[in-house]
Amino acid sequence: MTPATRRWVFLIAGAGLVAFYLWGLTGLPGFGAYPGPYGFIINQVAVGQTKATAVVSAINFEYRGFDTVGEEFILFVAAAGVSTVLRHLRGERERSALDEARDRAAPPTSDAVRTLALVFTGPAVIMGWYLAAHAQTAPSGGFQGGVVLATAFILIYLSGQFLLFKRVSPVAVTETVEAVGAGGFACVGLSAVFLGLPYLTNDLGLGTTPGAIDSSGTIALISFFVGVEVAAAFVLIVGELLEQTLLIRQETR
Amino acid sequence: MTGTVAVTTPYSVPVPLMDVLQVVVLVLVAAGATAVVLTRRPVRQVMVLSGYGLMLAVLFMVFQAPDVTLSELTVGAVALPLLLLLALAKIRKKEE
Numbered sequence: 387m388t389p390a391t392r393r394w395v396f397l398i399a400g401a402g403l404v405a406f407y408l409w410g411l412t413g414l415p416g417f418g419a420y421p422g423p424y425g426f427i428i429n430q431v432a433v434g435q436t437k438a439t440a441v442v443s444a445i446n447f448e449y450r451g452f453d454t455v456g457e458e459f460i461l462f463v464a465a466a467g468v469s470t471v472l473r474h475l476r477g478e479r480e481r482s483a484l485d486e487a488r489d490r491a492a493p494p495t496s497d498a499v500r501t502l503a504l505v506f507t508g509p510a511v512i513m514g515w516y517l518a519a520h521a522q523t524a525p526s527g528g529f530q531g532g533v534v535l536a537t538a539f540i541l542i543y544l545s546g547q548f549l550l551f552k553r554v555s556p557v558a559v560t561e562t563v564e565a566v567g568a569g570g571f572a573c574v575g576l577s578a579v580f581l582g583l584p585y586l587t588n589d590l591g592l593g594t595t596p597g598a599i600d601s602s603g604t605i606a607l608i609s610f611f612v613g614v615e616v617a618a619a620f621v622l623i624v625g626e627l628l629e630q631t632l633l634i635r636q637e638t639r
Numbered sequence: 640m641t642g643t644v645a646v647t648t649p650y651s652v653p654v655p656l657m658d659v660l661q662v663v664v665l666v667l668v669a670a671g672a673t674a675v676v677l678t679r680r681p682v683r684q685v686m687v688l689s690g691y692g693l694m695l696a697v698l699f700m701v702f703q704a705p706d707v708t709l710s711e712l713t714v715g716a717v718a719l720p721l722l723l724l725l726a727l728a729k730i731r732k733k734e735e
Binding site: 525624 | 705706709710713714717718725
């Protein structure tokens, strides 16, 4: 295909795309318009049914809990995949990264970065647990809390201590915690099955006060497990990648 | 936004002010996305991408989705750039 023909093919296809795009735009509902009844209904009934004042969490972990199980296991499988692909094979040996660039030393971590990382580690831990534990009361949830919690571990690495990062998050422990988080979620759902109810039925006491810390039954519990799973998965993935970057693996034969 | 929606919470913000805020943030996000595409050096691009993630978080906040804001803040502004930086560091070592 000559450049001229190619340009014509592009122009025709591009014009078609633009035409269809504009045609599609004309059929869109107005900005901010919400046609369906589902959202309005759930706004009316969610707090009464689940005793969770955070309706988004109620949808994530209760009405659409089964979808969230799937999402949870996407992350679980991704982390497992990273550890599998990057695992230490026979015939590979680890070599220090210093060998690759012997002419320049690794720059020392500046005091500013070190201090900031130290200052933020504690608050990140508290914020992470807060978010994971308050899914039922405030805009938060296990996923957000878990990632914030994982940030605390990344901050430890940023403070200049990869070895310390590995010491506070050994792979065996992280993998176990991740499995417990993912399995915990699945088991909360299964507990309803053992009681003869549909999977993921909210079979715990809902509490009496909407928005209280002990309200909403399994919503809070599932959020906690999701937080644990997500934090461990992120720490695992980042840890594996850090190791890849810092230690270069080489075939011996 | 038609301005006819009656907001009855004690935190209500005048609707025109909210509209202005939404337009400003939308324009900022569009500019940020363009900046990410136009940045050519990968390391610099990751930094711009991180800032863009922050802007998206503000967008979600302005459009009253605080849950999504938290996710976008941690994933878009921190986790994704970190993973990209690690990958870049790995590639660069191989090239040398």
